[in-house]
Amino acid sequence: MALTVSGQTTGTKTFQVKADQVYGEIAPTMYGVFFEDINLGADGGIYAELVKNRSFEFETPLMGWKELKQNNAEGSLLVHNRGELNGANPRFLRLTSKSDNGGYGILNEGFRGMGIKKGEQYNFTVMARQQPGSNLPMVVELLSAKGEKLGSATVTPTGTDWKKYEASITASGTDPKAQLQVIAKGKGALDLDMISLFPKNTWKNRPNGLRADMVQLLADMKPGFLRFPGGCIVEGRTLDERFQWKKTIGEVANRATLVNRWNTEFKHRHTPDYFQTFGLGFFEYFQLAEDIGAAPLPILNCGMACQFNTGEVVPLDQMDPYIQDALDLIEFANGPATSEWGKIRAQMGHPAPFNMKYLGVGNEQWGEQYVERYKIFEKALKAKYPDVKLITTTGPFPDGPEFDYLNKTMRSLNADIIDEHYYRAPEWFQQNATRYDNYDRKGPKIFAGEYASQTVAIASPENKNNWKGALSEAAFMTGLERNADVVVMASYAPLFAHEEGWQWTPDMIWVNNLQSFGTPNYYVQKLFSTNVGTHLVPIQRNNANVTGQDNLFASASINKKTNELILKVVNTSDKAQDGEFVLTGVKNPQSKGTVQKMRSSNLGQMNSFADPKALSPVQESISVKNNRVKLSLEPYSVNVIKVKASSLANNTATSSSKGGSTQGR
Numbered sequence: 001m002a003l004t005v006s007g008q009t010t011g012t013k014t015f016q017v018k019a020d021q022v023y024g025e026i027a028p029t030m031y032g033v034f035f036e037d038i039n040l041g042a043d044g045g046i047y048a049e050l051v052k053n054r055s056f057e058f059e060t061p062l063m064g065w066k067e068l069k070q071n072n073a074e075g076s077l078l079v080h081n082r083g084e085l086n087g088a089n090p091r092f093l094r095l096t097s098k099s100d101n102g103g104y105g106i107l108n109e110g111f112r113g114m115g116i117k118k119g120e121q122y123n124f125t126v127m128a129r130q131q132p133g134s135n136l137p138m139v140v141e142l143l144s145a146k147g148e149k150l151g152s153a154t155v156t157p158t159g160t161d162w163k164k165y166e167a168s169i170t171a172s173g174t175d176p177k178a179q180l181q182v183i184a185k186g187k188g189a190l191d192l193d194m195i196s197l198f199p200k201n202t203w204k205n206r207p208n209g210l211r212a213d214m215v216q217l218l219a220d221m222k223p224g225f226l227r228f229p230g231g232c233i234v235e236g237r238t239l240d241e242r243f244q245w246k247k248t249i250g251e252v253a254n255r256a257t258l259v260n261r262w263n264t265e266f267k268h269r270h271t272p273d274y275f276q277t278f279g280l281g282f283f284e285y286f287q288l289a290e291d292i293g294a295a296p297l298p299i300l301n302c303g304m305a306c307q308f309n310t311g312e313v314v315p316l317d318q319m320d321p322y323i324q325d326a327l328d329l330i331e332f333a334n335g336p337a338t339s340e341w342g343k344i345r346a347q348m349g350h351p352a353p354f355n356m357k358y359l360g361v362g363n364e365q366w367g368e369q370y371v372e373r374y375k376i377f378e379k380a381l382k383a384k385y386p387d388v389k390l391i392t393t394t395g396p397f398p399d400g401p402e403f404d405y406l407n408k409t410m411r412s413l414n415a416d417i418i419d420e421h422y423y424r425a426p427e428w429f430q431q432n433a434t435r436y437d438n439y440d441r442k443g444p445k446i447f448a449g450e451y452a453s454q455t456v457a458i459a460s461p462e463n464k465n466n467w468k469g470a471l472s473e474a475a476f477m478t479g480l481e482r483n484a485d486v487v488v489m490a491s492y493a494p495l496f497a498h499e500e501g502w503q504w505t506p507d508m509i510w511v512n513n514l515q516s517f518g519t520p521n522y523y524v525q526k527l528f529s530t531n532v533g534t535h536l537v538p539i540q541r542n543n544a545n546v547t548g549q550d551n552l553f554a555s556a557s558i559n560k561k562t563n564e565l566i567l568k569v570v571n572t573s574d575k576a577q578d579g580e581f582v583l584t585g586v587k588n589p590q591s592k593g594t595v596q597k598m599r600s601s602n603l604g605q606m607n608s609f610a611d612p613k614a615l616s617p618v619q620e621s622i623s624v625k626n627n628r629v630k631l632s633l634e635p636y637s638v639n640v641i642k643v644k645a646s647s648l649a650n651n652t653a654t655s656s657s658k659g660g661s662t663q664g665r
Contacts, residue, residue: 014541035230123166126138148173389417392415484557527596
């Protein structure tokens with residue numbers, strides 16, 4: 001709903017910015033991204049494979065495929081299951097064509113269609129073999145939603161041994177709902193497996209890689225870390241359905257398909273065709289983190305299935321395989337190429353270590369059973385890898401008995417980093433901008449691992465990525481940043497959502513088969529992550545931190561590498577408020593600074609595929625005179641002010657006692 005803004009101001013507000021009173025450092029991991037395969041985030045999303053159920057391993061083997069008969073051609077399709085002979089990829093399709101004329105074959109619908117762009121090249125691959133006496137050619141065609149041919153190629157397998165065959169097709173048109181058909185011409189029989197189609201234009205042009213547009217949106221954020229692979233997907237509905245990293249590395253054809261736990265999680269969004277092929281596996285996650293300059297942050301199952309589902313646990317005396325998986329993962333990420341798991345990493349194309357420094361033990365577990373299992377992990381991992389920081393959890397809620405128990409317990413265990421999650425109403429985020437002001441500065445650090453403003457209700461399908469939610473998150477994030485001596489990581493969640501394949505809202509980035517765009521929430525995250533300093537300094541009004549008085553929220557930092565002062569000021573009121581920022585400790589500031597603004601008088605404002613930057617930052621020049629900056633803080637606005645100086649004054653205050661510097665917070 002659009003709100004009328006009076007345009008009136010409420011008098012000049014004076015802010016004291018004390019750049020010479022550093023009270024803490026800001027970790028380079030302060031703002032990052034959280035990835036989970038929800039909302040078709042991986043298959044059908046960032047993983048650029050266009051063929052759904054390419055190896056016939058879904059629970060319904062021909063899901064996504066249809067039989068084709070051209071000119072009344074006759075034939076049959078028969079799925080073979082090799083069982084233990086090929087445990088990760090047991091099934092293949094035998095296509096038998098019984099007509100001399102016409103053509104018999106199969107058609108794949110893709111993930112809500114296939115996004116095909118005119119002039120782009122698409123690479124087709126298949127594992128195939130002829131049955132004895134056959135010499136069937138295959139015509140591979142891209143079809144528009146109307147059945148018009150967008151390109152074709154012919155592949156003729158030779159011999160009765162499995163071989164990989166390749167062909168390239170350049171599309172003659174654009175269609176978000178294209179399909180792929182494979183037609184056998186003549187009589188005979190073919191065996192087919194791993195039928196695949198990728199755009200040539202992937203991120204860094206890696207064969208069988210990631211969607212370039214989606215990765216670019218992440219890279220543009222300059223994230224400090226990448227958390228993967230989730231999320232509840234780590235836990236699984238049952239332990240058999242948990243995420244097991246070792247099954248996601250090596251040759252893609254040898255990675256076993258697994259049902260996605262979001263397949264039937266929500267009655268309002270059943271997605272029976274949602275599976276994980278793990279073409280995006282742990283190696284690719286580490287590679288992606290490296291590509292975008294983010295610290296890798298994997299999360300592993302701790303011997304517990306999702307407690308919202310079955311709540312299965314592994315007996316304490318049977319935890320060894322889970323512990324070994326964690327030890328082996330550290331070796332896979334950091335070990336030399338001569339080590340057992342480092343050698344596998346090197347064989348996959350990355351001889352150098354990934355330099356992993358963080359590891360999460362469990363996702364959103366709670367209760368004594370989690371503590372018992374965490375202690376076993378902590379003892380084993382710290383004994384061999386004492387420098388790896390372990391991230392533990394306080395459960396799915398930011399308060400209540402589960403949170404209170406784990407918060408107290410993990411602090412008593414001197415945990416490295418505690419992960420807190422909050423999916424709450426916009427009002428909660430504004431009211432909790434001071435959440436970390438009184439946290440123990442000598443206690444564990446905090447990871448704000450999952451948060452998003454729920455504009456209707458928690459997990460409601462009616463939640464929107466609107467300005468009201470994003471503005472409230474910005475107000476809250478000033479509180480995270482003011483307390484960056486305690487909060488060392490923060491990430492919005494979930495990350496991606498497919499327009500036609502989502503289960504949960506809101507989400508930071510929305511995609512369809514051809515496009516992707518950042519929501520207002522994305523641009524708030526980007527504003528904070530690309531304008532983060534190295535050290536915290538106070539910003540105050542009337543000797544008090546700016547934490548919601550007159551609906552104003554603020555944080556301040558300096559970047560010692562660039563000699564910049566960075567102020568973030570959020571106005572959540574419907575009135576403009578004139579601000580004057582008095583800067584101390586800034587020597588010879590340049591006469592011009594910059595302000596990046598996001599604002600809208602409509603709290604319901606959203607971005608869309610038609611108008612992807614309807615609400616996004618704009619940059620303006622501002623004057624700096626006598627170490628003062630004057631700026632009208634517009635209604636419902638986020639403002640990031642940057643002032644560059646010849647140098648910053650010597651810093652006189654540091655944080656050492658509980659609660660940190662009273663001036664700083």
